[in-house]
Amino acid sequence: MAIDKYPTPMLDQLEEGPWPSFISGIKRLRDEHPNEKINKVANSLLGQLEHSYETRKGYWKGGTISVYGYGGGIIPRFSEVGHAFPESKEFHTLRVQPPAGNHYSTAMLRQLADSWEKYGSGLITFHGQTGNIMFIGADSDQYQHFFDEINDYGWDLGGAGPCVRTAMSCVGAARCEMSCTNEQKAHRLLVNNFTDDVHRPALPYKFKFKISGCPNDCQNAIERADFAVIGTWRDDMKVNQDEVKAFVEKKGRQYVIDNVITRCPTNAISLNDDDTITVNNKDCVRCMHCLNVMPKALGVGDDKGVTILIGGKRTLKIGDLMGTVVVPFKKLETEEDWESLVELAEEIIDFWAENALEHERCGEMIERIGLVNFLEGIGVEVDPNMVNHPRECSYVRMDGWDEEAIKWFDRQAEAS
Amino acid sequence: MAKEMREPIESGCPDPFQYMHPTMRRNFGMWAYHEHPRPGVLLHVAKNGDKLWTVKAGTQRILDLFSLRKLCDIADEYSDGYIRFTLRSNPEFFVTEEERVEPLINALEEAGFIVGGTQNSVTTLSHTQGWLHCDIPGTDASGVVKAMMDELIDEFRNADMPNRVHITTSCCQINCGGQGDIAINVQHTKPPKINHDLVANVCERPSVVARCPVAAIRPAMVNGKPSLEVDEKKCICCGACFPPCPPMQINDAEHTKLSIWVGGNHSNARGKPTFQKLVASGIPNNPPRWPEATAIVKRILKAYNEGAKDWERINEWIERIGWPRFFEEVELPFTKYHIDNWRGSRKSLNSSAYIRF
Numbered sequence: 001m002a003i004d005k006y007p008t009p010m011l012d013q014l015e016e017g018p019w020p021s022f023i024s025g026i027k028r029l030r031d032e033h034p035n036e037k038i039n040k041v042a043n044s045l046l047g048q049l050e051h052s053y054e055t056r057k058g059y060w061k062g063g064t065i066s067v068y069g070y071g072g073g074i075i076p077r078f079s080e081v082g083h084a085f086p087e088s089k090e091f092h093t094l095r096v097q098p099p100a101g102n103h104y105s106t107a108m109l110r111q112l113a114d115s116w117e118k119y120g121s122g123l124i125t126f127h128g129q130t131g132n133i134m135f136i137g138a139d140s141d142q143y144q145h146f147f148d149e150i151n152d153y154g155w156d157l158g159g160a161g162p163c164v165r166t167a168m169s170c171v172g173a174a175r176c177e178m179s180c181t182n183e184q185k186a187h188r189l190l191v192n193n194f195t196d197d198v199h200r201p202a203l204p205y206k207f208k209f210k211i212s213g214c215p216n217d218c219q220n221a222i223e224r225a226d227f228a229v230i231g232t233w234r235d236d237m238k239v240n241q242d243e244v245k246a247f248v249e250k251k252g253r254q255y256v257i258d259n260v261i262t263r264c265p266t267n268a269i270s271l272n273d274d275d276t277i278t279v280n281n282k283d284c285v286r287c288m289h290c291l292n293v294m295p296k297a298l299g300v301g302d303d304k305g306v307t308i309l310i311g312g313k314r315t316l317k318i319g320d321l322m323g324t325v326v327v328p329f330k331k332l333e334t335e336e337d338w339e340s341l342v343e344l345a346e347e348i349i350d351f352w353a354e355n356a357l358e359h360e361r362c363g364e365m366i367e368r369i370g371l372v373n374f375l376e377g378i379g380v381e382v383d384p385n386m387v388n389h390p391r392e393c394s395y396v397r398m399d400g401w402d403e404e405a406i407k408w409f410d411r412q413a414e415a416s
Numbered sequence: 417m418a419k420e421m422r423e424p425i426e427s428g429c430p431d432p433f434q435y436m437h438p439t440m441r442r443n444f445g446m447w448a449y450h451e452h453p454r455p456g457v458l459l460h461v462a463k464n465g466d467k468l469w470t471v472k473a474g475t476q477r478i479l480d481l482f483s484l485r486k487l488c489d490i491a492d493e494y495s496d497g498y499i500r501f502t503l504r505s506n507p508e509f510f511v512t513e514e515e516r517v518e519p520l521i522n523a524l525e526e527a528g529f530i531v532g533g534t535q536n537s538v539t540t541l542s543h544t545q546g547w548l549h550c551d552i553p554g555t556d557a558s559g560v561v562k563a564m565m566d567e568l569i570d571e572f573r574n575a576d577m578p579n580r581v582h583i584t585t586s587c588c589q590i591n592c593g594g595q596g597d598i599a600i601n602v603q604h605t606k607p608p609k610i611n612h613d614l615v616a617n618v619c620e621r622p623s624v625v626a627r628c629p630v631a632a633i634r635p636a637m638v639n640g641k642p643s644l645e646v647d648e649k650k651c652i653c654c655g656a657c658f659p660p661c662p663p664m665q666i667n668d669a670e671h672t673k674l675s676i677w678v679g680g681n682h683s684n685a686r687g688k689p690t691f692q693k694l695v696a697s698g699i700p701n702n703p704p705r706w707p708e709a710t711a712i713v714k715r716i717l718k719a720y721n722e723g724a725k726d727w728e729r730i731n732e733w734i735e736r737i738g739w740p741r742f743f744e745e746v747e748l749p750f751t752k753y754h755i756d757n758w759r760g761s762r763k764s765l766n767s768s769a770y771i772r773f
Contacts, residue, residue, distance in 0.1 A: 010704040014559055017566030020528055022558050025480035032482070045548075052547035052556065053703040056669035060551050061662050068421040077549060093549060099432035102501040106488040108435060109499065113481050113488075122481040126501040129544060129592050136478070136549060148422050156427045167429065171500065173445040174436055175460050175468065182445070184432050192428035199426060215684035219503060222689050223595050223682050259726050263686055289685040293727065296449040315591040316656050317629035319758050320691050358626045 003039055005030070006047030006085070010054065029122045041121045041137060044087035048079060065092060065140065067147045070199040073157030074143060090139040091121070094147060095132035095158040097166050097191075100184035101174055102127065112150060119146035130208070131168035132158040161201035162359075164349070165208045167191040168221075172213035172231075177295060178288065179213035180231030180304040181332050186211045186341065190227070193342050194349070204356035204365075207349060214300065216288045221312070221323070226362045227345060228309040228323045233301035236281040243297035248275040260290050305331045310348060310374075311363025321363040324371060326378075328385035344378070351377040381411060437498040437510045439468045455575040456531035457517060469511045471495075471520050474530040474540045474565065474572055477505045478548070478558055486527050494520040504540045504582070506533050530572060536580055538571035538717070541600075543585040544592045551662075552655045553587035554602030554672035555701050560585050563705045564600075564713060571717065578724035578733070581717065582680075588655050588666075595680030597730040598716060599692045600709055602701065606671040607651040608664035612638040619644070619661035627656050674699040674709045678716060679731035690731045696748050712748070719745040738772040 014023045023046075030042035052058055063076040075093040082089025098104075112133075116124060121137025128134040138146055147157065158166030167190060170176070172183030190209045197203060210221035213231040221228035248256050253271065261271050268283035269290060291298045308330060309323030327344070331337050348362065355377065356365040366374045375382060384390075433441055443462040451459045458470040475483065487507055491499045494516060495509035502508060509524070511517055521531050533539045541564060544550060546557035564583075571577065586593030586601040593599065615621070621644060625633050632650035636643055644664070646657075655666035676699065680692035695716075699709050716730075723745065724733035734742045743750045756764045 013704045014562050017563070018569050019474070019530065019562055019565035020476040020483070021562055022476040022478040022480075023562075025476055025478065025483050028482045029480050049547055049556070053559070056555075056672065056701055056703065057667045058547045058550060058553040060549060062551050062659055067424060069424045075549070077551070091549070097429045098501075099430040099435050101432045101436075103432040103435040103437070103440075104499050104501070105435045106491045106497045106499065109484065109488050113484050117481055124479050124481075124484060125477055126479065126505060126507070129542065129594060147424070151425050151427075154427060154430055156425070156429075168503070170503075173447075174432070174440040175443075175447065175470070177447040177449050177460070179445065179447070188429050188431065195426045195428045198428070199424075217682050217684060217689070220594060220682040222684075223680075223691070263727060265686055285684075287684045287686055289727070292685055296451075299449075314594070315589060316654065317627065320591070320595070322689060322691075358623060 003030075003036075003043055005043055006050060008046050008050045011046060011050050026123065033122060035117065038117070038122045040087040041091075044085040044089075045091065045121070045137065048081055048085040048088060051081060051084070060091070065143070067144050067157065070157060072159060072161040072163055072201040073199060075160055088121070088137065091137045092139070092143055094120075094135040094138060094143055095128065095130070095160055095166065096135060096150065096155050097158040098127055098131065098133050100167075100169050100187040101171050103174070108154075111153060112155070115146055115149045119143070119149070130158070131166045131210075156195075157199065159198045159201070159206070162203045162205045163199075163201035163207070164191065164194040164197040164203070165206050166198070167209040167211065168219050168225075169211040170213050170218040172211075176213060178216060178231075178291060178300060180233055180300055181211075181213055181229070181306050183211045183213045183231070185338070186229050186306070186332065189338055189342055190229075190345055193345070197349070203349070203353050205359050205361050207352070207362060209345070214288055215286050215307075216292065222309050223312050223320070223322060224314065225312050225323065226310065227348065228312055229341075230307045230309065231304065232286050232307050232329065233304045234329055235301040235303035237279060237284065237286075237291070237301055238299035239277065239279060240297050240299075241276040244277050244294065245275045247294050247297050260293050263289055263293075265289075305329050308344070311361070311366045313361045313363050317359070318364050318367065321361075321367070323363070324366065325383075325386045326375070326380060328383050344380075347378040381407075435498070437468070437496060437500075439466055439510065439512055442466065443468075452535045452575070453517075455537060455573060456521065456534055458534055467512060467514075469514065469517050471509045471511070471517060471524065471531060472502070472506050472533045473509070473524045474506055474533055476558075476562065477540065477543070487529075490520070490523050490527060494523055502533075504533070504542045506540050530569060532573040532575070534575060536575040536577045537573070538568050538577065538581040538583060540572070541565060541583045541585055542593055542596070544587045546587045550587055552590075552658045552666055554604055554655075554667065555587050555674065555706075556703060557585045557587045557593065559704055560600060560674075560706050560709065563707075564710050567710050567714060568717075577717075577721055579727050579729045581720075581730065582682075583713070584680075589675075590654060590656060595682060595692050597678065597680060598713055599677040599680060600713065601675055601677060603673050603675040603697055604653040604655050604666050604668065604671070605673055606668055607632075607646050607648045607653055608655070608657055608666045609668075610644065610646065611663040611665070612641065612643040614663035615643040615661065616641050618663055621661075624657050624661045624664070627660060629654060629656065633657060672701045673697060674701055674706070676709065676712055676716070679734055681729045681731045683729075686727070686732065694754055695743075695746070697753060712746070715746050740772045 125134040169187035173179040210225035308327035312323035543557035584596035636645040675697035677692035
């Protein structure tokens with residue numbers, strides 16, 4: 001049966017040009033898909049979107065829906081112009097947790113596509129900015145059936161609302177020589193430990209884990225995660241001097257001086273007369289630049305672990321915050337190490353859940369109460385790696401100085 | 417009789433090894449180095465000599481089932497039935513023999529996808545939901561990205577920038593889209609319009625008050641009904657009050673503007689991570705192609721490409737040449753709005769005799 005198509009003169013212009021067009025994709029669902037319901041939903045969605053383009057306003061509002069047994073994981077959307085575009089008046093998004101590192105077999109993707117074809121609009125995004133597979137456009141009668149079906153074959157909802165959110169991790173050890181940890185293990189251990197907090201939003205606000213295998217931070221964890229795990233190492237970087245010489249020969253000394261030696265943020269590398277390099281590893285801050293330029297010649301060390309930074313977030317509500325170093329280095333080798341990573345996360349989430357204000361991210365709470373109070377709350381000792389520099393303001397009460405100094409020397413003695 | 421409901425299986429995040437290309441599974445943690453044979457292609461070499469070529473493609477991101485199945489067809493034929501997605505939603509395909517790289521690229525291009533996005537390219541713009549699905553969108557992020565990528569397709573296909581360029585869009589200033597070397601964000605410029613008849617029935621007033629970043633919202637009685645009022649002098653027009661209180665309408669056809677921010681860099685390489693800084697605002701929200709925003713982005717990219725040294729990201733290039741010269745080079749005005757007045761803003765002021773002439 002032919003459907004009455006809404007005209008889309010503005011959206012049609014987004015089919016021009018060489019980049020793949022999402023409008024053409026939605027039109028294919030409208031015109032070519034064998035399921036009439038999908039045709040109609042796509043048509044209605046295009047109608048509302050064209051209306052938004054004409055009037056320069058959005059027309060979705062939220063609500064509260066979830067699958068049976070959960071309290072979140074779905075972004076409810078009800079149209080404010082549903083009377084004009086009724087077939088997409090309910091257009092909810094199911095957030096589904098991807099595998100760590102976003103690996104898929106086509107068999108699994110096809111299975112997901114088949115289920116979504118039965119119950120949804122046919123639109124999917126890999127992945128939303130929080131990291132979920134976004135199944136965009138199920139109506140209130142269908143989302144539970146879709147979830148039941150994909151949940152049976154291995155998929156679970158992610159977080160939405162004030163809860164632990166879906167985590168993200170880079171490709172890491174699966175395909176990267178810079179990897180300093182087992183990213184997928186860290187990812188799954190952390191987020192799956194908080195499954196209850198993912199599905200039942202009861203925290204002050206959102207809490208995100210992100211894992212990057214090295215300080216290049218391809219997951220953008222420091223800027224975007226409440227709990228950022230960054231792989232690093234603490235012994236000497238690996239130098240293959242034959243490959244260094246080959247690189248200098250290929251690129252020239254000037255290139256190496258301009259692009260490697262002088263770019264080191266702590267002047268830790270020098271080029272020798274015989275075209276080898278010397279690295280002062282005590283000064284190296286593991287920024288990754290020289291390794292990025294010469295991946296064949298330089299590599300990460302053997303004594304690997306992670307740095308953990310807490311409190312990164314986007315703009316709402318006190319402006320963008322970077323994560324702050326809370327654990328400068330942590331080995332993740334033995335089962336005990338891994339357990340203590342999870343315990344640290346539990347401490348932090350518990351402390352934040354008890355002490356944060358309504359709608360306050362962990363980083364905002366740290367700003368409000370101060371890092372020292374936060375560290376005391378979670379039982380972590382201070383470390384000079386936590387600051388860019390010591391305090392500048394002299395207005396501070398310091399009558400506990402002697403005890404604190406003894407603590408420092410005791411810890412130093414214990415470590416040595 | 418009520419139907420018995422099915423209890424969910426709380427399986428959480430799935431194990432990726434079952435979906436991982438066998439060469440990656442076999443060499444997990446055992447990679448030696450990588451090369452960049454051509455734009456859109458990476459070669460990773462394992463310590464045992466195994467080689468894996470990755471071919472990266474750009475798509476429309478919001479995939480319809482036809483497009484998703486097309487990607488699966490290509491992966492079945494050329495990539496052993498495996499796909500991975502990057503942070504910026506680009507699918508990656510894998511081959512283990514060099515002679516199969518070219519046919520894979522051809523198959524992707526013939527199907528309408530764009531191969532590129534590696535190393536010193538402009539990768540796919542990451543974006544938020546916009547008019548397609550968000551509840552406080554000032555614009556349509558997907559549309560802005562499509563229109564902009566049409567113009568930046570050569571920068572995606574080739575990798576001839578001084579370093580990689582990450583561009584993001586966000587459809588409001590809460591900035592879910594994230595930090596980018598260049599970020600195109602919507603800036604609401606007028607306080608919310610309140611429908612006082614609805615507030616009492618729809619909004620949990622204390623939580624709306626708590627959400628305002630500048631304490632501009634107060635409970636009030638209006639026309640004898642409990643409602644809320646906004647101190648318009650304080651209001652920064654962020655729109656955060658709208659989701660918990662839809663009668664506080666922030667969407668506005670005329671006063672929603674695009675703004676452009678530069679210099680966000682999430683890597684630690686050469687310097688600590690940095691946030692994006694405002695460079696342009698008041699840009700018309702002009703669907704369906706947003707030509708004014710794209711023109712400014714292209715100007716910034718051109719100046720960066722011509723002026724930056726190898727490996728300099730946009731923030732590093734600007735730090736070297738200085739902000740006065742940046743504004744000159746990209747022909748943008750510097751206004752009072754560029755000077756931060758938010759918390760801790762004095763740290764961003766110049767307290768030295770470092771002056772550029």
